[in-house]
Amino acid sequence: MTLAANASETRLEARRTRAASGLVYALPALILVFVFFVVPVVALLMRSVLEPTPGLGNYAELLGSSTYIRIFYNTFVVSAVVTVLSVTIGFPVAWMLAIMPARWSTLLFAVILLSMWTNLLTRTYAWMVLLQRTGVINKVLMGIGLIDQPLALVNNLTGVTIGMTYIMLPFVILPLRGVIKTIDPAVLQAASVCGATRWQCLTRVLIPLALPGAAAGALMVFVMSLGYFVTPALLGGTSNMMLAEMIAQFVQSLVNWGMGGAAAFVLLVVTLAIYAVQLRLFGAGRLGQGG
Template sequence: MSAVTETTAAGNSERARGTSGWAYALPALLLLLIFFVVPVVGLLLRSVLEPEPGLGNYATLFGSSTYLRIFLNTFMVSAVVTALSVVIGFPVAWMLAIMPSRWASVVFAILLLSMWTNLLARTYAWMVLLQRTGVINKTLMNLGLIDQPLALVNNLVGVTIGMTYIMLPFVILPLRGVIKAIDPAILQAASLCGATRWQCLTRVLIPLALPGVAAGALMVFVMSLGYFVTPALLGGTANMMLAEMIAQFVQSLVNWGMGGAAAFVLLVVTLCIYGIQLRLFGAGRLGQGA
């Protein structure tokens, strides 16, 4: 009789914990429903109902070479920015993880200050640096590396440079945490077993840091897909990206149907990329990296 009572009490306790868990999660679920699910559903409905019901907006998007070129610009620049951010950010994150804590704090503070500086101000600063009479072109000409100023603004080169600078902290921060958590004894053991420095890097450090690389790369790529300010100022109308096109549809042309269709395509692609990364790394490893 006592065993039956204990089993019943345990079952009631489990049900109570389950109920209280849902009660605690309810505010977050309501927040997601109101501020994410409802707007996305509204966007989808507008994309198939305005200006007339049907899939005409999607047919126009994928049937126009101009719009397809904008999609190509967006994904190409996002991929290049992600790759450059990872290649540049990994050594910086490694340096922050192994250098003395006092100097690491100084570098980390500089990194945070760059993130907290106004985005528009940073983009205008890059416009000044990259223009034909800017510091970069003048320095290259004074060094004799070039004869004529390089075209670094109003093209995708300038967009890539500006966005890479802005996105770097979003790779460095998760990578630093992952690298710092790696036990140095593992690298020492690899070295004692005869591994060279290159082998320690490629076969030990990089595989262990992959969760941070994946989390940072996913964050940078997704943010780059929807970036607006930097491409608009450094790229110009001739090198438009998807966020600029959506803004033009909504603000200038007041065509919510086309804007909603473009935004929904961007959302679906982003979710597909996230799903692929979950498949490759798993939610636990991505969470560890983030």
């Protein structure tokens, strides 16, 4: 009994030593997070309840105004649609990248990375040119007889959705490609040998195995879409404002840090809640595999 107790105590002491050593190594990162994230968030929260007068008046005004509720609605609907479109389009692209010959896969992967590295403002202005009433897209659609009049594709949420989906696609394709490449082709072959159709192989084998990558990509796209500023500002216009534009207007134009802080804090809480739900559904380990 004494030997067993001593061994248990030794293991416990070694575990404590490793934990303390790990904390020492993580201390610089924890300090950076505290200084550059925790402190600003707390300061923003304090301003949201102290300016212009102490209390929850900013939150009451923000959540009680139909104008602001409409902006929240625009933000969440566009973010959700962009996420669904990005996953729907990104999945077959990621699958193609995973199974095509290495030379062509590398070339296409380089094109996708190049699109990510291109300046965001440049890509958004390019979409403004393509989507305008005299742009290439409307001219092509009219030329082949699909439409008689140019479509309104800019200064509305349609243009915002198209532009943001294009920009967000790589953030779905990259994690999905990584997960799909780890799937053993023999698993799909075994399912086929056992009598599964192609549709069953897709829906009951491939998609469940690739779900961590899709979840990681969808979470990244949705969270980034909630706080996107440049593309909605240029393609949406003032009549289709989203939350990031409203926060910028409060802070820069109206110099109302209280309302801006309240809107930003509501956005942060919603983002953390969505992340918590996704962790609950998929677990940190599976999301880590996808990311």
